[in-house]
Amino acid sequence: MSDKSHDPNQMTGAAMIVRALIDHGVTDIFGYPGGAVLPIYDEIFQQSEVQHILVRHEQGAGHAAEGYARSTGKPGVALVTSGPGATNMVTPLTDALMDSIPLVCISGQVPTHLIGNDAFQECDTVGITRPCTKHNWLVRDVNDLAKVLHEAFYVATSGRPGPVLVDVPKDVQFATGTYHPPRKSDVHRSYAPRLKGDASQIRKAVSLLASAKRPVIYSGGGVINSGPEATRLLRELVEVTGFPITSTLMGLGAYPASGKNWLGMLGMHGTYEANMTMHDCDVMLCVGARFDDRITGRVDAFSPGSKKIHIDIDPSSINKNIRVDVPIIGDCGNVLGDILQVFKAEAKKPDIKSWWQQIAQWRARNSLYYKKSNDVILPQHAIQSLFEATRGKDTYITTEVGQHQMWAAQFYGFEEPHRWMTSGGLGTMGYGLPAAVGVQVAHPDSLVIDIAGDASVQMTMQEMSTAVQYELPIKIFILNNQYMGMVRQWQQLLHGNRLSHSYSEALPDFVKLADAYGCVGLQVHKPADLDGAIHEMISVKRPVLFDCRVAALENCFPMIPSGKAHNEMLLPEQANDEATARAFAGGKALV
Amino acid sequence: MNQPASAYFIEERHDPNETHTLSVLVQNEPGVLARVIGLFSGRGYNIESLTVSETEAQKHLSRITIVTTGTPMVIEQIKHQLDRMIPVYRVVDMTLTKRSIERELAMVKVRGQGEHRVEALRLADAFRARVIDATTESFVFEITGNTDKINQFIDLMRPLGLVEVSRTGVAAIGRGPEGM
Secondary structure, rough: HHHHOOOOOEEEEEHHHHHHHHHHOOOOOEEOOOHHHHHHHHHHOOOOOEEEEEEHHHHHHHHHHHHHHHHHOOOOEEEEOOOHHOOOOHHHHHHHHOOOOOOOEEEEOOOOEEEEEEEEOOOOHHHHHHOOOOEEEOOOOOOHHHHHHHHHHHHHHHEEEEEEEEEEEEHHHOOOOEEOOOOOHHHOOOOOOOOOOHHHHHHHHHHHHHHHOOEEEEHHHHHHOOHHHHHHHHHHHHHHHOOOOEEEEOOOOOOOOOOEEEEEEEOOOOOOHHHHHHHHHHHHEEEOOOOOOHHHHHHHHHOOOOOEEEEEOOOOHHOOOOOOOEEOOOOOOHHHHHHHHHHHHOOOOOOHHHHHHHHHHHHHOOOOOOOOOOOOOOOHHHHHHHHHHHHOEEEEEEOOOOOOHHHHHHHHHOOOOOOOOOOOOOOOOOOHHHHHHHHHHHHHOEEEEEEEEHHHHHHHHOOOOOOOOOOOOOOOEEEEOOOOHHHHHHHHHOOOOOOOOOEEEOOOOOOHHHHHHHOOEEEEEHHHHHHHHHHHHHOOOOOEEEEEEOOOOOOOOEEEEOOOOOHOOOOOOHHHHHHHHHOOOOOOOOO | OOOOOOOOOOOOOOOOOEEEEEEEEOOOOOOHHHHHHHHHHHHOOOOOOOEEEEEEEOOOOOOOOEEEOOOOOHHHHHHHHHHHOEEEEEEHHHHOOOEEEEEEEEEEEEEEOOHHHHHHHHHHHHOEEEEEEOOEEEEEEEEEHHHHHHHHHHHHHHHHHHHEEEEOEEEEEOOEEEEO
């Protein structure tokens, strides 16, 4: 007994949790206390290596941890209590699962003898979060805790990253057991993600690329998740091959928007040139993207004449939506490195001059055109002004979900990875504000801006209080059109202009709201005042709510209507009522 | 056909469905079966039959045999989705190997008298079903075989006074000296 009391690895479960965080290099966590996690909070109180950021709602903790993870490449950590604390984490966990974000959530649970008893603040946390995590654990014995925590970090960050949850009953937090530092044997033997691509598949890919007449590279979030080396290799591949490149929403920044081969984002609200290039190409190299339905449009008319190469670390992404010719399972960085090596040794840059001429014609359509006004701020113009004002600065952008998100993706040029945090797969309104909190915690001296909509931002507005408490100077740039813009756009285009519940009758006064939270409120109505106000927002070293009143009825174009192919995009100049009615199958009269 | 007014492209699929038997080797730990079943319900896959039991106690390994139906693309998805679960060691498509044996066990209770009773016994004998319980007015037969054989036996028992059936679901194993 006396031996054990001197063993530094003998400690309570609660102490093990804090120790494991330190051992995994965690410096910041986001959480909210409650009955079932009090022993952990007690440990947090008695140390200074891990900083705890107190949010105002557990969903905020989850999205903040996501923002932290996405902007650093490190796992984000959230700590929540049992019952409602855990159920409030369901949205961020699902969001992180859809976008492959490494997230470690530790949740408290009622004591083991009360599990299944409908105890106060009890819920079946592992049952509820099973489909929204990459893996989860309920730890019933304090001596399993260290192993599970280490495995949780490994699973979250390796292979295709994703969220994990460790549910720790309160008696396990109190119990004393043996801790051990991370070691290899902590991981399931059945879990071994494949990193290296198959050599013969890589050769096939190279020979397709070398003989391409109309190639395109379509990259996604997997490149960014793979790390800086993958980004570097992707850029080198574009340079070596001279191929045009487009990207998904999640992949923006892997290739710089100022690069000469950049086509802009593809998909439902992608550029005309990106979508036409995808449709007419003869060889497509998909790197770390998953042929999502917002990318492909009509699947039976998706890039009908092309040979498709698909690099993905997750075998279940292959042939899920689109049949590909050369699947390569492996880590993007690893596979890109091998492809480049073989390409440089055995192939030469294909002559695709006429393909670029064709692309230049598509570019000339200027699909992101919008008509500026002197009377009212166009939302596209607001994003462009924001981009110009922050160009060259150390800036991170988060968004909510809707029209403003698509405009941000279209008009804000990302030069580097990890600078763009948006909810892609799940489309979580309310993601951007808490994500900005997380990004700012990770990058205290950088400029962090949440490009928001007036509807989305109200879903997690309470986290302004967190920003104020920790002096996080996040900028909430609200494109305020008083509508749920994207909902209204669909209602206009597809539901006979019956604007059912997409108008906010009673918006708060965002300037007064900022005042109430103790941060800075700015409001701008006139295009002439926009630049000045943006500069003021940037120069204030405090959190800002920026109420940018924009044209209320502006819609987001270009657009692939549902059930249409990439080459049937609706361009802004065609988006008059008659053309829109024709473009949408079932064409209801638009008012 | 006009698309309905939807943000999604709604496609009618006409690929024919296939039935496949999958053997899944998993770590036997709490919740592992729930994970597998949750995958099927969550992603809208079919389970025709499911059999699970620990097969190597020392290594904590369980073997799950799943009979499922879907288009070839869906079957491929199911295998990949299973394979990427953390506690799953291996997934083998027994139907694709074409070298597997499938068996199912059923217990079939039949109630009747006179000619029906004699006929039930005669058929049981032809199907190599064993009598494992008998009263003056009933039998419980135990029958082992592939799914078709058991279906056929049950159909034959129906007019002879079938009361109830308990089936194990399919278990499968590969032929030859190699394990999975």
